[in-house]
Amino acid sequence: MRLRRTMLFVPGNNPAMIQDAHIYGSDALMFDLEDSVAMSEKDAARMLVYHALKTVPFGNCEVVVRINPLDTPYGKKDIEAMVLGGVQVIRLPKTETAQDILDVECEIEKVERKAGIPVGKTAMMAAIEGALGVVNAYEIARSSRRLIAIALGAEDYCANMKTSRSESGEELFLARAQIVVAARAAGIDAIDTVYSDINNEEQLIKETKLIKQLGFDGKSIINPRQIDPINQIFTPTAKEIEKAMQIVEALEQAQAKGSGIVSLNGKMIDKPVLLRAQRTLDMARASMVLFD
Amino acid sequence: MNLNDIARQYGCSVFSPGMNPAIPAKDISPLSQRQKSQVKIASSLRGAIQRSGLRDGMTISFHHHFRNGDFVINMVLDELQRMGFKDLYLAASSLNEIHEPIIGYIQSGLIRQIDTSGCRGRLAEAISAGIMDNPVIFRSHGGRAAAIADGRLKIDVAFLGAPSCDSFGNANGYTREGSGKTICGSLGYARMDAQYAKHVIIITDNIVNYPNVPFGINQRYVDQIVVVDSIGDPEKIMSGATRFTKKPQDLLIAQKAASVIVKSGYFYDGFSLQTGSGGSSLAVTRFLRQYMIDQNVKASFAMGGITGAMVALHEEGLIKRLLDVQSFDLDAANSLKNNRFHQQIDADYYANPFKTGSVVNQLDVVVLSALEVDVDFNVNVLTGSDGVIMGAIGGHPDTAAGAALSIIVCPLLRGRIPSILKHVNTIVTPGCDVDVVVTDQGIAVNPRRPDVEKALRDNHMELTDIHKLQAMAESLTGEPESLEWGPRTVALVTYRDGSLIDIIKSISQGEDLV
Known part of the structure; x- marks a missing residue:
């Protein structure tokens, strides 16, 4: 299973940060060519990230690049350079409709064909950052087989909604719910927005617990110091693992006996409970806290 | 048999009241006055140096508990320079950026060789550029302690800065009497010099009441005390708690x-x-x-x-x-x-x-x-x-x-x-x-x-x-790219037991340092 508990934003024009980004234990890295890069730096950042993709070993991290939208002079160039660089995932910002995805996919495919890269190798991810995108979330989520996840971009969304971000996060409630439901319906992952006060670990933990409870797979982050608190919340505890193991064991025993009914300590176990236990163990293995 | 016969038999002398000149005469003044008239407190740094018996070619020592806030080394070397000393062997437990003036004392001939655990800043750069005729001897803290203890590093006069000292020489890196001007905590490295140097001079800006307990340096080892205005910059000696990195x-x-x-x-x-x-x-x-x-x-x-x-x-x-x-x-x-x-x-x-x-x-x-x-x-x-x-x-x-x-x-x-x-x-x-x-x-x-x-x-x-x-x-x-070392050996790096583990050659630094 591919973990996406944490996705670390790294400005695409900072060589030192790009070079070291993979060492902190983030599940995914997102090199940004869009908002964190000034107009005058766009070409330099694209070149830099391209060469980093070619030369720096990023270990087990999933490497994502956020490109500029296609309606800017940089979007197509970004796609070409990143696909040739061998990026795993291209992230499209400010996605509003399924057509936005299809347009980017078309450009990716052109480059893949021209370069002899197997068509479909480059995955995609969409950031939903406005009211229209939230309304179209399901259509976006199911628009392409390349799509692995949709993510919420809360700052732009709040501006668009004529509100601002609060600690309790009521203003994001519908967007979060809609995005996570859309992602589940389409069978892909849902990634929550960044929490930008890096010195407030308490609120980060609170927010992460909330989005985990909503069903999100993980969160975008802007500083390596945010990795551990978030990973910990998503990583099953020893107690959860033990319980899940008992449930799975009960299932195996029942199967060995040829019985269709699984029970533990005299209680019957429902199928959703079984599925959840299985997922807990998968998470535990992927998080390196359970070893076979 | 009388006492004289028995004393002869056992090789000792017979007690005679007040007749042994080695025992200080009974002092009937109260402690408050005795402290003031203590002979250990020298009138000046120069006077203390003169009385210490220091001569050209001898070994002087210092500690590094004041880190980059230390005034003592520069102060003492300046006085020695003015007194016309030559050819001294400088044994410091470590040296810092603030000790840059040593460059001048090397050039003037005051300092012949340096023996230390570390060196930083312009002085280090000048040594690497090759300004010394004799290589610096680098020792670890344990290596220095052993060299002092077993006599391979003989210290003639130790000049030891102390944030507190009483008039009998009980010195420490802090004091329980009020706050003191400076504080450095432990005097662990200075204690070696105090115990083994032939002559020990404590330099302090804070004379406190006897007995300054607990003491880091025992009065037994201290020959003279010099009182100065300031032994260091408290801010640079130490600050609050060392902060954890956020990197x-x-x-x-x-x-x-x-x-x-x-x-x-x-x-x-x-x-x-x-x-x-x-x-x-x-x-x-x-x-x-x-x-x-x-x-x-x-x-x-x-x-x-x-x-x-x-x-x-x-x-x-x-x-x-x-x-x-x-x-x-x-x-x-x-x-x-x-x-x-x-x-x-x-x-x-x-x-x-x-x-x-x-x-x-x-x-x-x-x-x-x-x-x-x-x-x-x-x-x-x-x-x-x-x-x-x-x-x-x-x-x-x-x-x-x-x-x-x-x-x-x-x-x-x-x-x-x-x-x-x-x-x-x-x-x-x-x-x-x-x-x-x-x-x-x-x-x-x-x-x-x-x-x-x-x-x-x-x-x-x-x-x-x-x-x-x-x-x-x-x-x-x-x-x-490999470095372009110069021909000159500027430092000997010794292992704990004093054996040579490596050498440092001179190196061109692309600018005129000296």
């Missing part, structure tokens, strides 16, 4: 190092440790703390280089005793002053290589920083990637050799400079004394320690090979 890279390394300790087999109730004061080395304590609480493990003692971080763990009950040869911050100094089980020790007690009882030999774990590490696990903490002297040996080789498990923490790259190399520029701590190297991009265990490797692997610790780390660094930075 993600340092924190990551610290976290990995803490994890290595916990999984190494040396993490048990009653274990002992020492950590350095560098960014990631210091931060190890922060991560270790949680493991200690979670697993209900307490340390029997921590050694150092004590910092506020160690003090916090001590006061929390997680470390039972603190042994302090040098206090790094105000929290440490205040703890030494206030905590019963925070004990001041000297450099010999800390790290003398010839004594099995030395504290370094009781260490389970030490965490140390490095400028460079090579594929043979040799460590350099003395010269930079440009070959210029810029650091200090300190207790590095002493603790690495003494501890059951020595862990070196350093980033794989510093900017575009690799820290893991095929060969270090200068060998300070030999690879045979280094057990584990922890970098941000991987952990390598010395093949000499298969037991540690097994313990870590059994605990699911991901390990790599030191050659792989070196190759990884080189793949990112390219192979560093």
Whole structure:
């Protein structure tokens, strides 16, 4: 299973940060060519990230690049350079409709064909950052087989909604719910927005617990110091693992006996409970806290 | 038989009231007056030097407890220069940026040779450029203590700055009498010089009432006391608590190092440790703390280089005793002053290589920083990637050799400079004394320690090979160009026992320094 508990934003024009980004234990890295890069730096950042993709070993991290939208002079160039660089995932910002995805996919495919890269190798991810995108979330989520996840971009969304971000996060409630439901319906992952006060670990933990409870797979982050608190919340505890193991064991025993009914300590176990236990163990293995 | 016959038989003299001139005459003045008329307090620094018997060619010594806030070395050398001394052998436990004026004293002929644990700033650059006729002798703290104790380094006059001293010479790095102008905590390195120098002069800006207890330096060793306006800049001697780094890279390394300790087999109730004061080395304590609480493990003692971080763990009950040869911050100094089980020790007690009882030999774990590490696990903490002297040996080789498990923490790259190399520029701590190297991009265990490797692997610790780390660094930075060393040997690097482990050659620094 591919973990996406944490996705670390790294400005695409900072060589030192790009070079070291993979060492902190983030599940995914997102090199940004869009908002964190000034107009005058766009070409330099694209070149830099391209060469980093070619030369720096990023270990087990999933490497994502956020490109500029296609309606800017940089979007197509970004796609070409990143696909040739061998990026795993291209992230499209400010996605509003399924057509936005299809347009980017078309450009990716052109480059893949021209370069002899197997068509479909480059995955995609969409950031939903406005009211229209939230309304179209399901259509976006199911628009392409390349799509692995949709993510919420809360700052732009709040501006668009004529509100601002609060600690309790009521203003994001519908967007979060809609995005996570859309992602589940389409069978892909849902990634929550960044929490930008890096010195407030308490609120980060609170927010992460909330989005985990909503069903999100993980969160975008802007500083390596945010990795551990978030990973910990998503990583099953020893107690959860033990319980899940008992449930799975009960299932195996029942199967060995040829019985269709699984029970533990005299209680019957429902199928959703079984599925959840299985997922807990998968998470535990992927998080390196359970070893076979 | 009378007393005279028996005295003759047993080889002693017969008591006669007031007849032994070696015993000071009974002084009937009250203590308050006796303190004022004490003969140990010299009228001036110059007067003290004149009375000390110092002559050209002799050895003078200093300590480095005032770090970069020290006024004592420059003050004394300035006076010696004006008095016309020549050819002195300068033995300091370490030297800092503030000691730049020594360049002038070398050029004037006042200083013939330097013997130290470290050297920084313009003085270090000038030495690397080749301004001295004789090479600097670099020693570790334990190596210096042993050399002093067994007479290889003979000190004629020790000039020892002290934040408090009474009129009989009981001196310390703090005082329980009021606050004092300066505070440095332990005087651990100065205690060696005090015990072994032929003549000891305490230089203080704070005369306190007798008896100045507890004392770091015993009055028995002190010949003279000089009172000056200021012995140092308190701000630069030490500040609050040494702050934990916020640099993600340092924190990551610290976290990995803490994890290595916990999984190494040396993490048990009653274990002992020492950590350095560098960014990631210091931060190890922060991560270790949680493991200690979670697993209900307490340390029997921590050694150092004590910092506020160690003090916090001590006061929390997680470390039972603190042994302090040098206090790094105000929290440490205040703890030494206030905590019963925070004990001041000297450099010999800390790290003398010839004594099995030395504290370094009781260490389970030490965490140390490095400028460079090579594929043979040799460590350099003395010269930079440009070959210029810029650091200090300190207790590095002493603790690495003494501890059951020595862990070196350093980033794989510093900017575009690799820290893991095929060969270090200068060998300070030999690879045979280094057990584990922890970098941000991987952990390598010395093949000499298969037991540690097994313990870590059994605990699911991901390990790599030191050659792989070196190759990884080189793949990112390219192979560093070799340095163009000059013909002159500017320094001898000695191992703990005084044997020569490496030399430092002069190097061109692309600008006219001298």
